[in-house]
Amino acid sequence: xxxxxxxxxxxxxxxxxxxxxxxxxxxxxxxxxxxxxxxxxxxxxxxxxxxxxxxxx
Numbered sequence: 001x002x003x004x005x006x007x008x009x010x011x012x013x014x015x016x017x018x019x020x021x022x023x024x025x026x027x028x029x030x031x032x033x034x035x036x037x038x039x040x041x042x043x044x045x046x047x048x049x050x051x052x053x054x055x056x057x
Contacts, residue, residue: 007015011033016044016047019044020040020044020045023037023040023041024037024041
């Protein structure tokens with residue numbers, strides 16, 4: 001069973017990699033453990049892009 005979450009996504013011009021860099025650099029200020037950041041890295045890198053922005057190579 002899985003849930004589908006709907007949101008407006010990241011701000012224009014921001015990639016998931018930009019978000020991940022921000023999380024990693026602000027880990028201590030955000031109060032995140034290394035394990036929490038590792039989980040977020042896994043979750044962010046395993047997200048599926050919506051069909052309208054996927055690129056075929």
